[in-house]
Amino acid sequence: MTSPLGDGLHKDGKRLTPQRLKVLNLFENIGSGKHLSAEEVHEKLVKSSSKVSLATIYRTLRLLVQMGLLHELELSEGGHRYELLSNGTPDHHHLICIRCGRTEEFENDEVLEAGKVAAKVNGFKLIESSLNVRAICPNCI
Amino acid sequence: MTSPLGDGLHKDGKRLTPQRLKVLNLFENIGSGKHLSAEEVHEKLVKSSSKVSLATIYRTLRLLVQMGLLHELELSEGGHRYELLSNGTPDHHHLICIRCGRTEEFENDEVLEAGKVAAKVNGFKLIESSLNVRAICPNCI
């Protein structure tokens, strides 16, 4: 049996384990706009009686980011947060209040095109682009 | 004597202290493309015999970000990093290798325009926009 995750892992001599699948499945089921911290991933897996140790979650999140399956966010909510980078849904961008941390999401194709060009010019293989717009929200002005 | 920093602070009942000046000056002198962690800011200030406690540096970095003078980056190099957001130099974007962390910078006006629009549509007051392009660099492919 093959899977996108399995294929990517095997190419690198890495293994497809139940823990890795559980973490990725969690992101797939929760939807692509959600931002989860390592701790939250842990909690959710424990709740669904799929116990995976926190250490493994940290190791897995890093792996999935390096495989280009997750996106590591820094929205300054204390610690990193992660979101799914699914091929189906379009990349989205974040409008972030620098005072209270409130975030809004939006899409923009020109921005994606700019990312594509930048990667190409520098000889990089593109994974995804995201625009962070820092601003002050109406409540905090 | 007035200063941009001083004015911004006073408006909020906050004070212009030597420590705050030293931190901001460090970023101004080092140039706007540099990414410093709290620890690095501390080291550099100690070296230039301007001792400021690490606790104060953390407090100051947060303050300067909330004032819109520094930008908190998401480059995943372990801990947060900061760079100057000077009004003189144009906003720049980052092309980041998800494997090794190597980063390249580039500029793009259309991206800035997209940020401006997003902020306006949502009623936010724009501070700055930055595009993060995640990719795999030639060495890591």
Add this chain to the structure above:
DNA sequence: GTTGATGCAAAAACTTTGCATCGTG
């Protein structure tokens, strides 16, 4: 069977906080 992955607990790294004191406005 090899070798990579996991879990646990301990350690390291990063960041915040309480409180006495200092100094700006």
Add this chain to the structure above:
DNA sequence: CACGATGCAAAGTTTTTGCATCAAC
């Protein structure tokens, strides 16, 4: 001279690691 800011040291978070055991290939 009031009240915000600092420094210090202690506490709190977040993340990594060593090592024995387990399990994918």
